[in-house]
Amino acid sequence: MTVILWAQAACKLKLPFIRPLIPNRPLSSATSFSQELAHAMRRKNVKYFNRLIAKYAESSSPHRCIRLFQAMHEVRVTPNEHSWGGLINGHMRVGDVEGGLERLREFLHGGGQLNPVLGTNIIKGLVAAGRMEEATGFLSEMQAMNVDPNDRTFKTLLRGCLRWGRGEQAEEIYEEIKSRDMRDEASDALMIRILCQSRRLSEAEVLLGGLNGAAPVPRLAVGYALLMEGNDSKAAEQARRAMEELASAEIDEMSKLKLTADANFIQRVVVERKEGKIGSETSLRNMPRLYVSSSNNLHKRELRKTLSEMLGAMDAEKPLHVEICAGSGEWILDQASSGDANWVAVEHRFDRAHEILTKRDVLGVENLLVLNMDATLFCSDMLRSQSVTSMFLRFPEPVGPGSSFFKPSFLRAVHRSLEDKGTFHIVTDDRSDVCSPAPLFTLHRCHCLLATPPTRMPQPP
Numbered sequence: 001m002t003v004i005l006w007a008q009a010a011c012k013l014k015l016p017f018i019r020p021l022i023p024n025r026p027l028s029s030a031t032s033f034s035q036e037l038a039h040a041m042r043r044k045n046v047k048y049f050n051r052l053i054a055k056y057a058e059s060s061s062p063h064r065c066i067r068l069f070q071a072m073h074e075v076r077v078t079p080n081e082h083s084w085g086g087l088i089n090g091h092m093r094v095g096d097v098e099g100g101l102e103r104l105r106e107f108l109h110g111g112g113q114l115n116p117v118l119g120t121n122i123i124k125g126l127v128a129a130g131r132m133e134e135a136t137g138f139l140s141e142m143q144a145m146n147v148d149p150n151d152r153t154f155k156t157l158l159r160g161c162l163r164w165g166r167g168e169q170a171e172e173i174y175e176e177i178k179s180r181d182m183r184d185e186a187s188d189a190l191m192i193r194i195l196c197q198s199r200r201l202s203e204a205e206v207l208l209g210g211l212n213g214a215a216p217v218p219r220l221a222v223g224y225a226l227l228m229e230g231n232d233s234k235a236a237e238q239a240r241r242a243m244e245e246l247a248s249a250e251i252d253e254m255s256k257l258k259l260t261a262d263a264n265f266i267q268r269v270v271v272e273r274k275e276g277k278i279g280s281e282t283s284l285r286n287m288p289r290l291y292v293s294s295s296n297n298l299h300k301r302e303l304r305k306t307l308s309e310m311l312g313a314m315d316a317e318k319p320l321h322v323e324i325c326a327g328s329g330e331w332i333l334d335q336a337s338s339g340d341a342n343w344v345a346v347e348h349r350f351d352r353a354h355e356i357l358t359k360r361d362v363l364g365v366e367n368l369l370v371l372n373m374d375a376t377l378f379c380s381d382m383l384r385s386q387s388v389t390s391m392f393l394r395f396p397e398p399v400g401p402g403s404s405f406f407k408p409s410f411l412r413a414v415h416r417s418l419e420d421k422g423t424f425h426i427v428t429d430d431r432s433d434v435c436s437p438a439p440l441f442t443l444h445r446c447h448c449l450l451a452t453p454p455t456r457m458p459q460p461p
Contacts (some may be wrong), residue, residue: 033064040068041075049077052085057093065090081107085118092125099123114145120153127160130348132169134158158190165350165372167198184249185211196225197354214245220262225360232270233410239266261330269362278364300381303373307382310369314342318367319389322346324375325396326407329356332392336360336368341389344369346378376404376413391418394427395454 004120033056040049049072054065065087072079075292079087084107091100104122113381119142126135135157154177174191177183188207192215195204208215208222223238242332243263246256272278311320319341323332326345333356336343345368353372360368371378374459393413396405405409405426414424 002440006431008176010309028307031196037068037071041071044075044077045082046072046077046080048087050080050082053083053090057086057090060090060094062087062090062094062099067278073362081112081115081118084161085121088118088123092128093120095125097131104303114142114147116142116150116153119147120156123153124156129157130164130183132160132164132166136169136173151184154180154182155187155190156195158187162190162194162197165197165354167194170194180214185213185215189215189218193221196221197351199225201225201229214249216245216249216251216259216263217296219245220259220266223263223266224355227266227269227362228358228362232273236270238269239263242397255453258328264357278362281414298378304382307371308384311342311344312368314367318342320344320387321392322388323392323394324378325393326352326356327394328352329359329370331394332360332368333363333365336365339367342367342369344371346371346373346375348372359374376410379410379413379417382401383413385416386419386422387421388417388422390423390425392425392427394425396428 008099025461039054049068052067053065054287055067056062069079069083069087072083083102088100088103088107091097091103100122104114104118107118119138123135123138126132126138139149139153139157142153154173157173157211158170158177161167161173162328170191174187177187188211192204194205195201195207196218204218204222204225208218213219219242223235223242226232226235226238234273240263242259246259246263249256251259267277320343321335321341322344323335325348326332326347329352332343332345335341345356347352347356347370349371351368354369357370360370371382373382393405394405418424
């Protein structure tokens with residue numbers, strides 16, 4: 001197996017030995033963490049400690065939150081609920097749900113009281129980890145403890161339902177929002193997108209018509225649903241209006257680029273359908289084809305059987321390429337459109353997998369299989385030995401020793417699935433020294449190359 005690690009030239013990485021270092025960037029150009037820590041220990045002020053803990057929680061540095069918490073005990077400063085909240089948030093933001101829950105137990109055991117902000121942070125961490133049943137269960141626990149959930153709590157759960165494809169659960173939460181008189185345009189916008197996922201287009205259109213402000217995100221969701229229904233004129237109109245709203249919407253530039261690309265995609269499909277370049281028939285009946293999801297609680301054996309059948313339906317003479325963590329699918333759809341190979345898109349989040357599936361069916365790409373499942377599960381339990389020609393991992397988060405994608409067990413699974421001369425491409429724009437291919441050298445016949453990424457990724461061999 002050849003592993004190609006595409007990284008920025010400024011990464012300062014050296015082969016063959018690369019030390020896995022976590023970047024140690026100070027929060028300001030003048031003050032390092034050690035200086036801030038020493039200053040906090042001299043001041044012995046709980047508010048100053050809390051400000052630093054909150055800062056490092058937001059920057060996903062729980063190890064620094066822990067060190068600050070230890071320092072409070074060393075200088076006999078008693079942590080308050082804000083200190084504990086920042087520490088728990090630090091764990092949750094990096095996906096350490098168990099660590100966050102353990103800190104919560106310590107807080108409650110020491111006499112602390114749960115509050116809506118802390119409870120919402122716990123729910124947010126559970127949602128991010130895809131643990132929706134536990135998130136809604138924790139909501140019930142909050143209410144049993146007479147902690148009243150706030151608007152942010154319910155919106156966090158709605159976003160989770162969108163991310164993980166829980167339409168029925170979303171309806172219950174939305175009804176609760178309405179019963180508490182918390183319904184607003186933000187909750188309606190989320191519900192519109194969830195309804196579109198569930199193919200309940202007419203209900204989504206009614207909600208969209210009731211929005212007063214700019215709403216490019218739910219509008220494009222409706223546009224995609226209209227495109228799937230074959231209603232091209234209304235889809236193009238929604239795309240046009242979304243483009244107009246983007247000009248004044250308070251959205252970050254990266255999101256604007258993504259939404260602009262979505263609007264352009266809808267308009268391009270409408271034009272190409274008129275020109276006869278792609279089929280104009282509805283794609284709804286094809287949605288289940290070449291698609292499998294682990295979110296429906298199927299046993300691994302059933303998943304493996306279903307996947308085997310779907311791969312068997314593809315052209316066995318063509319090479320098989322896989323992209324894990326495929327995101328919204330722009331890159332893999334572009335690659336698969338040539339039709340000279342079979343492709344598999346693996347994406348854990350339901351909303352992203354659904355977007356890939358929608359675009360694939362609209363474009364009529366028949367050689368692309370979409371899998372809504374965890375990449376680790378896919379590589380370790382779903383693939384046959386030596387069945388893949390190339391595997392791609394583009395811009396993984398996190399990068400480095402804390403990432404499951406750089407653990408020896410995952411890399412061994414990738415190695416097992418690749419052909420003798422198969423290639424694993426890892427693409428990153430991380431400028432820190434966290435990209436460590438050192439574990440790769442423990443693999444049999446593993447060769448690692450480091451290169452500067454070109455404007456476009458090279459075509460698979």
